[in-house]
Amino acid sequence: xxxxxxxxxxGLGFGGTEFVxxxxxxxxxxxxxxxKVLYFKGGGPLVEELRKEGIPCQRLTYGAGxxxxxxxxxxxxxxxxxxxxxxxxxxxxxxxxGVLSRGIPGTKLVWNLMQANLTPEVNSPKTRFxxxxxxxxxxxxxxxxxxxxxxxxxxxxxxxxDSSKMxxxxxxxxxxxxxxxxxxxxxxxxxxxLTSDTIILGHLAxxxxxxxxxxxxxxxxxxxxxxxxxxxxxxxxxxxxxxxLLMKWIQExxxxxxxxxxxxxxxxxxxLAGLDIFCLSSLxxxxxxxxxxxxxxxxxxxxxxxxDARDVVGDTGVVVPPAQPQxxxxxxxxxxxLSSAARTQKGAQARDRIVRDYSFKKMVDAYQTLYQSILxxxxxx
Numbered sequence: 001x002x003x004x005x006x007x008x009x010x011g012l013g014f015g016g017t018e019f020v021x022x023x024x025x026x027x028x029x030x031x032x033x034x035x036k037v038l039y040f041k042g043g044g045p046l047v048e049e050l051r052k053e054g055i056p057c058q059r060l061t062y063g064a065g066x067x068x069x070x071x072x073x074x075x076x077x078x079x080x081x082x083x084x085x086x087x088x089x090x091x092x093x094x095x096x097x098g099v100l101s102r103g104i105p106g107t108k109l110v111w112n113l114m115q116a117n118l119t120p121e122v123n124s125p126k127t128r129f130x131x132x133x134x135x136x137x138x139x140x141x142x143x144x145x146x147x148x149x150x151x152x153x154x155x156x157x158x159x160x161x162d163s164s165k166m167x168x169x170x171x172x173x174x175x176x177x178x179x180x181x182x183x184x185x186x187x188x189x190x191x192x193x194l195t196s197d198t199i200i201l202g203h204l205a206x207x208x209x210x211x212x213x214x215x216x217x218x219x220x221x222x223x224x225x226x227x228x229x230x231x232x233x234x235x236x237x238x239x240x241x242x243x244x245l246l247m248k249w250i251q252e253x254x255x256x257x258x259x260x261x262x263x264x265x266x267x268x269x270x271x272l273a274g275l276d277i278f279c280l281s282s283l284x285x286x287x288x289x290x291x292x293x294x295x296x297x298x299x300x301x302x303x304x305x306x307x308d309a310r311d312v313v314g315d316t317g318v319v320v321p322p323a324q325p326q327x328x329x330x331x332x333x334x335x336x337x338l339s340s341a342a343r344t345q346k347g348a349q350a351r352d353r354i355v356r357d358y359s360f361k362k363m364v365d366a367y368q369t370l371y372q373s374i375l376x377x378x379x380x381x
Contacts, residue, residue, distance in 0.1 A: 203280075243261070283323060
């Protein structure tokens, strides 16, 4: 019997979860899975990419809520269509997936949660409200709850999510697409009129309190004040010159010419492979895709000790406490003080680590095994 899966998530814009769902959906199609993606907020390039590859994507108006879901469920039931499994992503996507699965009798339900910092400081009241509802329903609705790191699992277990249904499937990286390319670093410097001995630092994340751009800017200011010839390239939605608060912080460093704000980027492999050092400055993560992708490109990293970053990096980079600009600066100094050859060696070790432990194939196989175990344990009627 051919497996059919419906993925449900808040949006298909820019973000780690969105890219995971898109890559997983493509991989499922490649092995014969019939799948569809349902989302509620604004889409982006991923929507058209998936549609071109034959994966249906449908948007429901978020504000229409349950009534929109009902209008979508009834035609399915009338046509006799159903899914073996509904896979929800993030708090709101999980709840909507739960409603869908209950509206189509016999459908199995998987929830997926991908964050480890659940504190009020970096989560809105709305997010924490959805989190509480999810914890309450976790004993009854989902068949399994997937986390992308042990840190995320422990954090949610502490808030009341059903521990008996928990499983961890780490993120996986396409190591063919994300791979070292020494030529790109030289091109990067030439394109930006930088000398060959300039050290290129990079940061890739959306504008969000959890990403802690403020302290990254301060850490870089401290590094430059020590005479290090480095430039910082920051990319991601909201990370542009139109961001007045970010620009204020940069101007206050006294070295605004050392900062480069790129906004959203379409070619992440090219950006990451062009770096000398990757920066993960977050206050909270579960498992950072940008970090893994940079490592797959052979780039050593300085990371804050959040989520599974310490386990991912191992001895290939530097781990520092979060929210401490001086510590982050010291970590950067350790890598910038290395010779180019020594940094390249660190980067090669980082790539080897991703290839061995965090490959995309390993992640896809784990999800397929999970789906089959749920269906075999209690087959869909």
